[in-house]
Amino acid sequence: xxxxxxxxxxxxxxxxxxxxxxxxxxxxxxxxxxxxxxxxxxxxxxxxxxxxxxxxxxxxxxxxxxxxxxxxxxxxxxxxxxxxxxxxxxxxxxxxxxxxxxxxxxxxxxxxxxxxxxxxxxxxxxxxxxxxxxxxxxxxxxxxxxxxxxxxxxxxxxxxxxxxxxxxxxxxxxxxxxxxxxxxxxxxxxxxxxxxxxxxxxxxxxxxxxxxxxxxxxxxxxxxxxxxxxxxxxxxxxxxxxxxxxxxxxxxxxxxxxxxxxxxxxxxxxxxxxxxxxxxxxxxxxxxxxxxxxxxxxxxxxxxxxxxxxxxxxxxxxxxxxxxxxxxxxxxxxxxxxxxxxxxxxxxxxxxxxxxxxxxxxxxxxxxxxxxxxxxxxxxxxxxxxxxxxxxxxxxxxxxxxxxxxxxxxxxxxxxxxxxxxxxxxxxxxxxxxxxxxxxxxxxxxxxxxxxxxxxxxxxxxxxxxxx
Numbered sequence: 002x003x004x005x006x007x008x009x010x011x012x013x014x015x016x017x018x019x020x021x022x023x024x025x026x027x028x029x030x031x032x033x034x035x036x037x038x039x040x041x042x043x044x045x046x047x048x049x050x051x052x053x054x055x056x057x058x059x060x061x062x063x064x065x066x067x068x069x070x071x072x073x074x075x076x077x078x079x080x081x082x083x084x085x086x087x088x089x090x091x092x093x094x095x096x097x098x099x100x101x102x103x104x105x106x107x108x109x110x111x112x113x114x115x116x117x118x119x120x121x122x123x124x125x126x127x128x129x130x131x132x133x134x135x136x137x138x139x140x141x142x143x144x145x146x147x148x149x150x151x152x153x154x155x156x157x158x159x160x161x162x163x164x165x166x167x168x169x170x171x172x173x174x175x176x177x178x179x180x181x182x183x184x185x186x187x188x189x190x191x192x193x194x195x196x197x198x199x200x201x202x203x204x205x206x207x208x209x210x211x212x213x214x215x216x217x218x219x220x221x222x223x224x225x226x227x228x229x230x231x232x233x234x235x236x237x238x239x240x241x242x243x244x245x246x247x248x249x250x251x252x253x254x255x256x257x258x259x260x261x262x263x264x265x266x267x268x269x270x271x272x273x274x275x276x277x278x279x280x281x282x283x284x285x286x287x288x289x290x291x292x293x294x295x296x297x298x299x300x301x302x303x304x305x306x307x308x309x310x311x312x313x314x315x316x317x318x319x320x321x322x323x324x325x326x327x328x329x330x331x332x333x334x335x336x337x338x339x340x341x342x343x344x345x346x347x348x349x350x351x352x353x354x355x356x357x358x359x360x361x362x363x364x365x366x367x368x369x370x371x372x373x374x375x376x377x378x379x380x381x382x383x384x385x386x387x388x389x390x391x392x393x394x395x396x397x398x399x400x401x402x403x404x405x406x407x408x409x410x411x412x413x414x415x416x417x418x419x420x421x422x423x424x425x426x427x428x429x430x431x432x433x434x435x436x437x438x439x440x441x442x443x444x445x446x447x448x449x450x451x452x453x454x455x456x457x458x459x460x461x462x463x464x465x466x467x468x469x
Contacts (some may be wrong), residue, residue: 006129014111053413069413083403113373121185154178154234156223157342181266255279
């Protein structure tokens with residue numbers, strides 16, 4: 002039974018609002034308050050936590066949370082949700098610190114991908130591949146899937162209007178789009194992450210034994226709030242990657258202009274806009290997705306994905322088909338409990354039906370943003386979740402467990418054990434994805450080059466030596 006490692010990195014938007022005329026703080030200032038308890042505890046704003054995850058302050062004052070290595074789909078969803086709670090706890094602590102200094106301000110953290118002035122920040126997926134897999138060679142086949150995947154897992158966004166002749170795929174009036182990230186991608190396959198923002202990043206940084214593994218770094222996806230959307234995003238991509246690694250033949254579907262295509266698809270909620278293909282034909286986003294879905298069915302029928310979470314994958318494939326059917330029929334409400342863009346669109350249309358406002362109205366922009374507020378009881382997604390109006394993959398107890406406990410089936414378990422033991426022993430330590438080190442050099446540095454190894458006698462010895 003073949004196991005797979007996956008992980009998600011999420012950058013959070015941050016802002017503050019002064020209460021009753023109080024001053025609002027800039028992002029840099031809020032970030033300092035946000036990370037004050039982190040720096041006090043670890044003397045750094047870039048740390049690994051006891052649950053095996055990485056928490057740090059990224060460029061642009063964005064808090065970023067990277068899940069520990071996960072080899073199960075439900076496991077990954079739990080650890081992704083745990084990141085929301087960890088970051089929200091920092092927001093609550095920051096408000097308390099501000100109040101103690103006489104600053105009455107609320108801190109807002111958003112699990113989204115764009116701010117009000119057009120900046121974009123990412124949600125990156127990481128898939129561990131065999132070293133023999135050539136990322137660039139499979140990229141041509143993977144690109145049409147990623148370009149059209151937003152039908153399945155876009156977070157939804159009201160795209161402001163632009164003057165005629167400006168930008169790719171001209172937009173004249175504000176429209177609701179599938180994806181937040183689509184407008185901010187500028188390349189198909191590249192080693193860059195910020196300069197050109199490619200759909201697929203080819204930087205060879207496996208964070209593991211480079212003779213055995215490589216990492217597929219996908220930076221085109223939206224941040225998701227509904228657990229089933231996150232699950233479908235990762236499961237569908239993992240399935241396609243497995244088929245490509247296995248050498249399964251797929252219909253040639255190279256897209257002529259991936260960047261243009263991803264924008265055009267995002268702006269067409271019918272999924273029927275023709276996309277130019279390299280062979281001179283055209284395909285729609287629905288047609289592309291149905292080709293991949295049909296291939297996945299053949300792969301599973303032939304015995305693919307024979308692992309513990311086969312039932313989860315089966316449910317994901319059924320949801321995949323339901324989403325495509327809903328896009329084709331226009332019955333978006335039928336998937337509003339499962340898919341972020343549909344849930345948000347239903348909220349927007351409900352307000353429009355009651356008030357008659359169009360997409361330019363500030364109230365709709367507020368819905369667009371507040372949907373992603375991670376504060377329980379304040380964010381619109383959390384309200385829908387509390388009312389049972391969106392689907393779950395894991396329960397609250399699993400999320401709470403993931404806040405403090407690393408996945409037990411990957412090397413994250415070793416990292417988490419070491420961090421907890423070092424803190425209990427009062428020993429300064431340095432940790433990254435691959436290394437465990439006691440800072441004073443009195444004990445050997447232990448490399449963890451196998452992401453699947455959750456037991457290691459060298460780590461046991463290292464932990465035993467912490468109290469000496």
